[in-house]
Amino acid sequence: MMEQVMFLDKDIPDIGLKFRTVTEGEEYELVKEFIDFYIVTFKKTNKKSNLAVFVEPRVETGFPDIVFAKYNPSIRDNWNDKRKHLVTNDLKILSQLIYSRGCSGEYLLKCLKLSERQTLESLERLLDADMIVRKNGVWRAHNLKKIYSIEKLISVEAKMCDMKKVLEQSLKNTWFASQSYILTGANKPKEGTISNIRKQGVGLYCKDEKFKKVVEAKKMSLPSSYLSLQFNEWIGNAMA
Numbered sequence: 752m753m754e755q756v757m758f759l760d761k762d763i764p765d766i767g768l769k770f771r772t773v774t775e776g777e778e779y780e781l782v783k784e785f786i787d788f789y790i791v792t793f794k795k796t797n798k799k800s801n802l803a804v805f806v807e808p809r810v811e812t813g814f815p816d817i818v819f820a821k822y823n824p825s826i827r828d829n830w831n832d833k834r835k836h837l838v839t840n841d842l843k844i845l846s847q848l849i850y851s852r853g854c855s856g857e858y859l860l861k862c863l864k865l866s867e868r869q870t871l872e873s874l875e876r877l878l879d880a881d882m883i884v885r886k887n888g889v890w891r892a893h894n895l896k897k898i899y900s901i902e903k904l905i906s907v908e909a910k911m912c913d914m915k916k917v918l919e920q921s922l923k924n925t926w927f928a929s930q931s932y933i934l935t936g937a938n939k940p941k942e943g944t945i946s947n948i949r950k951q952g953v954g955l956y957c958k959d960e961k962f963k964k965v966v967e968a969k970k971m972s973l974p975s976s977y978l979s980l981q982f983n984e985w986i987g988n989a990m991a
Contacts (some may be wrong), residue, residue, distance in 0.1 A: 754801075755794065755797075755801050755802065756790055756793070756794070756801070756802045756803075756804065757801065757802070757803045757804070757986070757989065757990070758804050758806075759803060759804065759805045759806070759808070759985070759989060760773075760805070760806035760807070763985075763988075763989060765835070766835055766984070766985060766988040766989065767838075767985075768808065768985045768988075768989065769808070769809040770805075770806065770807050770808055770809060770814075771807040771809060771814040773806065773807060777911055777936070778909055778910065778911055778936075781909050781911065781934065781936050781958060782806070782816055782817060782907075782909050782934070784958070784962075785817070785907065785909070785934050785956065785958075785962060786804060786806070786817060788962045789804075789819060790802065790804070793819075793821070797821065799824075800821050800822065800823060800824070800902060801821070801822055801823070801824045801826075802819060802820070802821055802822075803819075803820040803822060803982075803985075803986045803989075804817065804818075804819055804820075805817065805818040805819075805820070805982070805985075808985075810927070810978055810981075811978065812923045812924070812926070813920070813923065815906045815907070815908060815920075815924050816907055816908050816909045816934070817906070817907040817909070817934075818904065818905070818906050818907075818928070818982065819903070819904075819905040819907070820901050820903070820904050820905075820982050820983075820986060821901070821902045821903040821904075821905075822900045822901045822902060822983070822986055823900040823902065825900065826900035826983075826986060826987050826990070827987060827990055827991075829881075829897050829898070830987050830991075831879075831880050831881045831882075832991065833876070833879045833880045833881075834880045834882070834984060834987060834988065835988050835991070836876060836879075836880070837876055837877070837880060837984060838873075838876075839977065839981075840863075840865060840869055840873050841873040841876050841877055842977040842978075842980045842981055842984070843863055843865075843977045844859060844863065844865075844870065844873045844874065844877065845877055845882060845883065845892055845977070845980060846974065846976060846977040846979075846980055847859060847862060847863060848883060848890055848891060848892040849892045849895065849974065852891070853889045853890060853891035853892075854889065854890060855888055855889060855890070856870065856871075856874070856890065859874075859890070874890065881893070882898050899973070899974060899980065899983050900983060900986070900987070901973055901974075901979070901982060901983050901986070902973075903929050903930070903973075904927065904928045904929045904930075904973060904979060904982060905928060905929065905930050905931075905932065906921070906924035906927070906928040906930075906931045906932065907932045907933075907934050907956070908920045908921045908924065908931075908932070908933055908934065909933075909934040909935075909936075910933070910934075910935060910936075911935070911936040911937070912935070912936075912937055914933070914935065914937070914940065914944050914948075917933050917935070918933065918947070918948060918951065918953065921933050921951075921953045922951060922953060925952065925953070925971065926975065926976050926978070927975060927976050927978035927979045927981075927982070928971070928975075928979075929970060929971050929972070929973050929975070929979075930954060930968035930969070930970055930971070931952075931953050931954065931968055932953065932954040932955065932956055932968055933948060933953060933954070933955050933956070934955075934956045934958070935955065935956070935957055935958065936958045936959070937957065937959070938959050939957075939959070940955070940957065940965070945965060945966060948966050949966050952968065952969035953966070953968055953969075954966045954967055954968025954969075
């Protein structure tokens with residue numbers, strides 16, 4: 752039987768998943784406590800979904816402290832093991848096909864500014880992985896429910912104080928996460944800080960409020976970028 756929670760914090764080079772070595776200290780203790788709290792809460796409220804916990808995964812914009820991915824446990828039912836060979840350009844093309852609801856090869860060349868060879872190689876890998884189809888000269892992604900199993904993708908950036916810096920980091924995460932949160936060890940953030948966080952669409956958890964959600968983050972639809980797709984591929988391939 753599959754475990755409901757999958758913890759990922761060690762490199763898996765053959766699927767392109769890498770992590771930063773964590774720095775022990777007060778901030779990391781805050782991260783560990785919050786992960787424990789989140790997992791307990793998740794298990795109480797989710798009976799049909801699974802959870803993947805990424806701790807400081809390497810992504811294009813840096814190393815988010817935590818990424819929680821709530822996903823459908825049927826993720827491997829339609830899995831094609833050739834998905835392990837997909838690279839970043841492939842996911843960028845797939846993301847474009849999902850967003851545009853299908854387009855020609857010529858449009859992909861113009862839009863993504865990849866070479867013809869790169870584009871053709873990516874399309875071939877996506878075909879082999881059974882993630883796209885071609886009909887009447889138009890490339891389309893398969894039905895999203897078949898190829899994408901993540902239901903929520905929550906990023907969390909932790910800081911004991913320095914709210915300005917952590918807000919900048921949290922905003923960067925909105926390009927792939929369905930919700931982006933700040934986790935602070937501060938006693939009581941100022942009202943102005945809370946108001947600014949709310950305006951930016953980012954959420955806030957406070958340790959001193961027993962990890963109370965002080966601000967609910969704005970919800971974004973998934974997948975919002977190729978990196979949203981990448982987390983799905985990491986989960987599926989890590990289960991192989």
